Amino acid sequence: MKIYQFPCREDNYGVILSDPDSGFVASIDAPELEPIADVLEDKRLKLTHILTTHHHGDHVAANAALKAQHGCEIIGPAKEESKIPGIDRTADHGDVLDVQSHRIEVIGTPGHTLGQIAYYFPLKGVVFAADALFALGCGRIFEGDAAMMQTALQRLAALPDDTKIYAGHEYTLSNARFALSVDPTNESLLKRAREIELLRDEQKPTLPTTLTLEKQTNPFLRCSDPAIRANLGMETATDLEVFTELRSRKDRF
Ligand SMILES: [Zn+2]
Incomplete structure (x- = not known):
């Protein structure tokens, strides 16, 4: 599985996952249409999924446009279903998704928002932690409380030590x-x-x-x-x- 990371907006990151064997092409969140569309075009990829982590505008801005262009399935947090544009399928803490033969474990990471989730690919050793865990930091607590956020970080910290962590912003x-x-x-x-x-x-x-x-x-x-x-x-x-x-x-x- 190839992972392309690229800047979006002011300080967001876009991430595209592509597995040529299964045809799985996923965008982790959809912060901004243009840079995501550019990567897809450049690599000649058709988007099959958007994996939404939470409802903030800078993470879902391009959901509708990408779905219109690619007909992709949008998976997002069950607790924020009504706030995720174009959502097709919900996921919650503890769920194990099988998406085009990729095992994805869903980790609830509330605190920044009440329903935020992270997507962990155990066979690839990589987690997409969005606005829960940053390099040298953690997300601002907008909707939850400190105990919630600490639990979220403890869940992520319980993953294997060599796990690669992608995050939603360049705040390092x-x-x-x-x-x-x-x-x-x-x-x-x-x-x-x-x-x-x-x-x-x-x-x-x-x-x-x-x-x-x-x-x-x-x-x-x-x-x-x-x-x-x-x-x-x-x-x-x-x-x-x-x-x-x-x-x-x-x-x-
Ligand atoms: Zn956010």
Whole structure:
């Protein structure tokens, strides 16, 4: 299965999956028609599916146009069915989809929105986490609460460590600055932050990332880390209290 990742809108990523053997061609979300249509045309692909993660406009903007052009099936979160343009089929946490012989496990990742889902391809070792888990960050909590978002991140963190993670946005540079503010002595983070600056200077993507790397450097997956806790003055707090504090500091950063 080939994976094409490309910028859309201001800071979104579009992703097209293509498996020549089965004819499976899927767009992970549909942030913007033009760049998606360009990739499909360039690679001579006919879209068979859109895998929608959540209802925000910058993730569903091109659903209707792509469906009109390609007749693709749109799969999306059951809890947001009424808000997903063109949705044909719903999926919820724990579902296992068999889409043109591809096994896809659906992981509920609420918090950013109440119904957001991630799509995990266990045989390929890749997960599309949209606006739940970012490189060095996590999604803003718009509809849920911190406990929900922490559960979502724990579900993703339970995947194998070598899992490749694709996310909905290129936020990594600003996430790195925040991460350094709460975890300034983490050698892995310092090294990664330098690499990220170089990549972004050349306008190269910092995604996909891996779970291994996130566990070493993403503060939102490191709530039990003694150095982060000491920095926050929260040595005896619960992980959820630390997570809540990190998220609210990031909102004000
Ligand atoms: Zn969103």
